[in-house]
Amino acid sequence: MTTPARAALHPAKIHPAAIVEDGAQIGMNVEIGPFCHVGPKVRLGDNVRLMSHVVVQGSTTIGEGTVVFPNAVLGCAPQNIHYHGEDTELVIGRSCTIREGVTMHTGMPDAGGKTTVGDNSLFLAYSHVAHDCHVGSNVILSNNVLLAGHVSVGDRVIMGGGAAVHQFVRIGHHAFIGGLAAVSNDVIPYGMLNGNPGVLMGLNIIGMQRSGFEKPAIHAVRRAFKTIFDSQSPIRENIARVREQTDKNEAIADIIAFIDAESDRALSSPARGQRG
Template sequence: MPQIHPTAIIEEGAVLGDNVKIGPYCMVGGKVTLAEGVELTSHVVVTGRTSIGSGSVVYPFASLGHRPQDLKYAGEDTVLEIGCNNQIREHVTMSPGTAHGGGITKVGDNCLFMASTHVGHDCQVGDYVIMANNAVLAGHVYVEDYAIFGGLSAVKQWCRIGTHSIIGGLTGVEFDVIPYGSVLGSRARLGGLNLIGLKRRNFSREEIHALRGAYKAIFNSENGTMRDRAAAAQVQYAEFEGVQTMTTFILGADGRKFCAPRKHQDD
């Protein structure tokens, strides 16, 4: 049975799974679903049509599911869906979707959202994502698995953040970040590959070598456009999954801009 502190307020209609723990002074709205083993430590507010997956822990003063920070929002019954085994630390805010943005904000599994991070409306966040303190995502940002955000970083609306990429602290991201990329600077520039992350995730030496070769071919060459160079690298390294992931990310985004080394910023 759920364990509910007597000072907590649970509105009628909320669905609570087995072994849910709701601590002092929490508030849970009537359209909320908390799956098995979810813990709200204390002073947590979960409202709107919000669901939290099993094993997730939410820390004090987090606010999940309140109306999105979008002036076009007119009270539509939109959704915030949070996956399993997430750690949502103090003062984190997450907004539901909007009608014009697809109606759902979705967070995957096994993520860590450190204190005061923000996930804006209509964001799609993958699995194993880490957001350090005060990192923020504006609306409609798409984040792939294993991405890491440094403290006080900020991502502009509609950007895509590729898998296994890393965003430096205090970095403002205005354009898409390639998979496996490392970006830094007050306005994000591509500084190379996230080699430390690749090694920690047990990418093979051959795969890393191929990624470095493809990266150099795409960003250190002056031949053709970035799309031309990505297409050539895709053929050259056809047997390497990581290179295919990176080049497909670039080739599948006609008309979009990417964070790049300074000399290619406008490529």
Template sequence: MAETRIHPMAVVEPGAQIGKGVQIGPFCVVGPKVRLGDGVVLKSHVVVAGETSIGPETVIFPFASIGEVPQDLKFQGESTRLVIGARNRIREHVTMNPGTEGGGGLTQVGDDGLFMAGSHVAHDCRIGDRVILVNHASVAGHCVLGDDVIVGGLSGVHQWVRIGQGAMIGAVTMVTSDVIPHGLVQGPRGHLDGLNLVGLKRRGASRAEIAELRALLGDLAQGSFRDTARARHDTSTGRAREVLDFILGPSDRSFLTPRPASGEAR
């Protein structure tokens, strides 16, 4: 592992915990309650504040602001945390905020994510592994994003929304309701527009699994998601069962549904 290097024009406050092989570039500021895992790289002009823990080999690019206070008027300075996993790539001007007392006090980001320039992770979010937020995508407070989710550029995810594993959100989309695992969502006001077939194939889904998911999606389009999930739960398997478990999981929000055909009432 490379030698730990801290540029003389960086500010690392007393109390910060710096792992082996960490590289801190010029004009970075690292707060007193920050923990940087082994091999973390802060390129330059990066601010890491608050009670923030960053996992090994994560690389953060210039002008990112990580761990500053939440953008929530109810926040009164209470002790809350931001925990970021290993091997993430956090690009320029990304912002990630810690939790709030009302949301459990923790914002958590998994491993191997790519957070492109200008993207935002708000307070109390739970972000899974291998998640990609494309340029200027924003995830509001209390959201849950499963593993392998992709959120397209300039898209917004409303607070408290859940997005299931493997789902893909198209660019310039507003997501106001829960998205089933492996769903494909696009449109200015997002609708469920089928399955994320590319993602499913990349993760080794068989033709039979995809066919079962397509049949399930057709059934869901005909009525209540939760009623359909209860009726089909015990006879479904694999990824279809994963979708049904997600639908029956805890949430106060509705679900994004397929776009009505032309002339149908919404």
């Protein structure tokens, strides 16, 4: 955030038709377009751009270089009947692109009180990030993607248009969620899920290749995937077999750690109704 002396050298460009309430902290080179409304507890980092008709309310922080397109609404109260006006937060990282009509809400006081979004993420038109979600970096939410409350989305996840995620679901890093998918259960790192109800269709091989995985490592993860989700044995027994058989492979370790972690939801699998 800027000091008064720095602001004099690099003033923000605030349109006369915008409303910036007293108390808002505005960084250097910020642009606030016509008919935007910035609340008194908002903090805008350097080089943030609010195009027009953007509403930023609550205790909301927007990181350096993030661009917000018209009609986005950020930091308003959670859509939760148990919210009674407590001071909770929305924190958005650096260099994000937030397209038209996107909504993101602050957290609930009984769940940590904070909704977070990482760096370099892209939120396409009318996607929604509900209270207490934690979205990683380099994530893409396509048009009309809906995240219910308390959803966790790992780094480099891509979600197709119209996908909807049940509350408390975890989506592991590098996962791919197909368009219109109904995500009711956790999705492993590198997983690829499609359908309604959502079915784990395999691994996001393209995503792994883009992230620099070499063929031997990808083949090892494929073998581990087949073993873990072998329907002839319980998943816990299958994981024990993978631990015994596999060499050190960071991706396999991440998948196993994800499955081992406590969760409020079951585990998405290649067979509908199969639970972890």
